[in-house]
Amino acid sequence: MKVIKFGGSSLANGTQLKKVLGIVQDDPERRIVVVSAPGKRFSEDTKVTDQLIQLATLVKNKASYKEVYEDIFSRYADIAAELELDGKILEEIESHFDKLLNTRFRTPELLEDAFKASGEDNNARLIAAYFRQSGIPARYLNPREAGIFVTSQPGNARILPESYNFLRHLHDTEEVLVIPGFFGYNENDEIITFSRGGSDITGAIVANGVQATLYENFTDVDAIYVANPNHVDEPQKIHHLTYTEMRELSYAGFSVFHDEALLPAFHAGIPVHVKNTNNPNGKGTKITRTRPKTANIISGIASSSGFVSIHISKYLLNREIGFIRKSAQIFEDLGLNLEHMPSGIDEITFILRKDQLTPGKQAALLYRLKNELRADDVHVEGDVCLVMIVGEGMVASVGTTAQATQALADAGVNLVMINQGASEISMMFGIVEKDEEKAVRAIYDSFYPK
Amino acid sequence: MKVIKFGGSSLANGTQLKKVLGIVQDDPERRIVVVSAPGKRFSEDTKVTDQLIQLATLVKNKASYKEVYEDIFSRYADIAAELELDGKILEEIESHFDKLLNTRFRTPELLEDAFKASGEDNNARLIAAYFRQSGIPARYLNPREAGIFVTSQPGNARILPESYNFLRHLHDTEEVLVIPGFFGYNENDEIITFSRGGSDITGAIVANGVQATLYENFTDVDAIYVANPNHVDEPQKIHHLTYTEMRELSYAGFSVFHDEALLPAFHAGIPVHVKNTNNPNGKGTKITRTRPKTANIISGIASSSGFVSIHISKYLLNREIGFIRKSAQIFEDLGLNLEHMPSGIDEITFILRKDQLTPGKQAALLYRLKNELRADDVHVEGDVCLVMIVGEGMVASVGTTAQATQALADAGVNLVMINQGASEISMMFGIVEKDEEKAVRAIYDSFYPK
Known part of the structure; x- marks a missing residue:
């Protein structure tokens, strides 16, 4: 079975979600779907996560937040409308926000983490509903229920090793499970987020825990490039990298993945495949422990x-x-x-x-x-x-x-x-x-x- | 005034000492002469310093040392005979050895240091006598009298900063002073040697203390080479180096000087000139704070x-x-x-x-x-x-x-x-x-x- 992760731009609107549905339907092995919050629909758009950070700041400062809240809610409402989802999912999201806005948090950092995490969480609920409506036996799975437990460093959670054992039972799921990325729970049952880009981390952790045969990471580029396209015109695509190559490249600012995002998958020897939601049949970039030699000296x-x-x-x-x-x-x-x-x-x-x-x-x-x-x-x-x-x-x-x-x-x-x-x-x-x-x-x- | 230092091979026998005399006579500015112990006369020969280490070991172990002692003494006797020096100098050397052999040392390391240092010390006495006999107003100067005081690490002495002030008065010497290299005295008036190659250090310290206009270091090569002649056939000579270049080169095993040997001269900004006793009119290698640019990228x-x-x-x-x-x-x-x-x-x-x-x-x-x-x-x-x-x-x-x-x-x-x-x-x-x-x-x- 495969763990498949979609980034924010792959989930930004109904059109994108239809592509996601097609990708999941296309391969019955794709049984765990890890999702980000809705990303940018166009280049000047704002990511839901950034809006949520703004909302958290307003709430912390007891300032008026209504306008920002409505902007955020409308992102989900627009998607629901475009996909003709029934009204229940929006009620669920609204009640989730109600609860969030009425919770007293121990620290401002915990408040911010919980607000940020809601972007992924609500999106996972919505996507599970959409899958079900489209005939896929799908279910939203909360990270607590999945078994993702982390250290208590807000914005910089580290996975606790026992999580991998808890996750193991998901391997045999008959349903398609939709898990929100980006966060886990600490020992006090509080939400703690990973560092930015943390949905990639969740995907890699789940892939490790369930011993997936493949971790597919869907993003909005056809492949990882040899060099940053901002510096080099039309750089060549890399079709195959080793874990170590990827690791060293991400250190020095290779933008596709964060430094540590894929490590949990690498540690378990699980192949990673980076693909484009907008071109799912493209070759993409495979990342594996070893790879066949090529004529290229540097990757x-x-x-x-x-x-x-x-x-x-x-x-x-x-x-x-x-x-x-x-x-x-x-x-x-x-x-x-x-x-x-x-x-x-x-x-x-x-x-x-x-x-x-x-x-x-x-x-x-x-x-x-x-x-x-x-x-x-x-x-x-x-x-x-x-x-x-x-x-x-x-x-x-x-x-x-x-x-x-x-x-x-x-x-x-x-x-x-x-x-x-x-x-x-x-x-x-x-x-x-x-x-x-x-x-x-x-x-x-x-x-x-x- | 110039400080001039001669290495062991420049002082190995009477023939070499005649060249040394000529060099000193050639320039009235050459007024402080720092000397090593007699070195090798031919490639399989043994340096007096090595014989003295052997002697010290025998004495420490209360073994019979007569043969080794006689070998050492004969080195001085041969030189004295070749230069037709009067008998007094050999009596002086003999009585110096008598004293050494009858001294009780606090530690075996101090014994070894005193024995090693005698190689330079007796040679300085002999050379001063030879200079006087040749009409140069010359005088042996003991490092204690000169003011060379050091830390108490046998075989690895460090100069005490006050030494530089003590040395200052030698600047105006009318006589030619012959100072043995390689050692100084600690606070207990015990002899402590510098690390191997320490006569270069003494020369550099004296040059600094007396604010010499030049520190001439006479050895047995025409110049410092761009690369080790053991690795490269007939490498080019370097005619001018900066202090920093010399310092970095000696770190990684450039054989002419020890790592730190020239530092005291460098610190005082005194130019160093490496020359060949056997070819004193050759260009040699100058070492100064800065140097004119050349076409060579690497020195x-x-x-x-x-x-x-x-x-x-x-x-x-x-x-x-x-x-x-x-x-x-x-x-x-x-x-x-x-x-x-x-x-x-x-x-x-x-x-x-x-x-x-x-x-x-x-x-x-x-x-x-x-x-x-x-x-x-x-x-x-x-x-x-x-x-x-x-x-x-x-x-x-x-x-x-x-x-x-x-x-x-x-x-x-x-x-x-x-x-x-x-x-x-x-x-x-x-x-x-x-x-x-x-x-x-x-x-x-x-x-x-x-």
Whole structure:
């Protein structure tokens, strides 16, 4: 049996839901459907999740929320009208909202999580009703009933390992189960959401728990591309990736999936298939533990801006046992997460995400590094972009570094950093942010010549 | 005034000492001469320092040392005979040895240091006598009298900062002062030696203290070479290096100088000139704070075997604040000094010198890394060689990485690691040890084509 997940744009209106119905009907193995909240219908549209965040803010501030609430409700009402659903489903959604608006939450964060989660929850109820009306034996399944239990970090839930056992019994379902993505329940029976993009996580968790033969992830692109189409014109599609390739690509800002979204499926060795709701017969992108070799040395190029580098120099630094531990301790004390640390002889550079570094933290950091480490010099360089090239083919190809750096050199892109050696199938280049597009395009053109 | 230092092979016999005399006579600015112990006269010869270590071991073990002692003494006697010095100097050396052999040392390490230091000390006495006999107003100057005071780490002395002030008064010497290199005195008036190659350190310290206009370092090569002549046939000479270039090159095993030997001169901004005693009018290699630009992108290539890499993988490692600090703490607890840490997303590699890692420490390290970090996998790869390319010209040349990695790829050398980003004027490649010569030659041939 297959777990199938639909993203927000696949569920934005009745027209899209008809496609979804067709896809589910098309394969009797598709028996668990994980759904997002309704997404954008057109590019300037607002996602229901964003409207719900707005609603939560108004409610928290005891401000008037009627207009926003009606906007949200109308999204479901429009879909119900387009699909000619009977009135019961809208009553159900309305009563769900009534309950939500009258609940007292322990903390504002829990309130926000419950409001956000309602986007998926109501959509799952509506979709189950639509499936039933269309003759599919379908049922809405609440994550509590499914067995999705999580830690109590609002907006950043982690799955509790016992959930996988609870989910196992769904494997033999005769009905089509429609499960809302994005959230689970903590030990107090409170709703806690995963990080943004969390419906992908729910899908991967369910696929793992029920030991699905396939996790199909329907989105609005035909495939994952070798490079970001914003940087490269009509990049080639990737038809097959390994788990590790996908993982490394999503780290550096590959937009299709969040960093960790697919990990639960990867851990269970479940194949993932990314497909387009609007073109369900396209090849899509398969993601599996291994894949057949291709002629391509690199599978994908990802880039991510928003890093900062902190450069420390001190004579004989590399002779000082404990220097790295002491430096790392200072970052840790300030709650700063280090990403990379290229090191020379008398120098070390720390690379971290810029958004962590408030002006106050930066001042404290520089002061402590300079004084506690007795450094000769400490300075910050902002606006660093990391470009990552990933490919199982790199292991066997000694020339990859040469080819990539030559492409960057020819394009006049200066390297702030190279980090290679921890992973055999990826290589990371640090450049200045303004060179991002130029760098991605140069590498793409070199490895994927026209 | 200039400080001039002669290495062991420049002082190995009377013939060499005549050249040294000529060099000192040639320039009245050469007023402080720092000397090593007599070195090898021919390639299978034994250095006096090595004989003294043997002597110290015999004395410590209360074994018969007469034969070794006589061998050592004969080295001085041969030189005295060749130079027709009067008998007094040999009496002085003999009485110095008598005193040494009858001293009770607090620890075996102090005994060994005092014995080793006598090689330089007696040689300085002999050379001063030879200079005087040749009409130069010269005087042996003991490091205590000069003001060279050091920490109490036998075999690894560190200069005490006040020494520089004590040395200052030697600036105006009218005589030629002959100072033995390699050792100083601790606060208990005990002899403590610097690390091996320590006469270079003494010379640099004295040059700093007296604010010399130049520190001339006479050795037995015409210049520093772009690459190790053991790896590359007839490599080009480097005529001018910056302090930073020299520093980075000596780190990775450039044989002419020890890592830190020249730092005291660099800190005071004193130019260093490396010359050949056997060809004193050759251009040699100048080392200064800055240097004129040349057409060469890289100035030198150094390589050093004897590293090991420890690879740790753990899902979401880069999300874990404190992971690096915790890892570094484990290395520190075991007294292990980390050199480099290339990092991926779910992986980090620690590179350190192999000689630190006894089998017991390695077992403890792997156990703790695996268990305390809850790593998915920890494994060791031995036999890593670091190759370093260094050059002030690299800053402005974006193509250097491409050129170097292309050269390595063409030679079939696989990269274990690239570390670039902490220093602007160097780049470090990790390769497997067996590829060392191939790698150095490939890079040399690419940047210095015939």
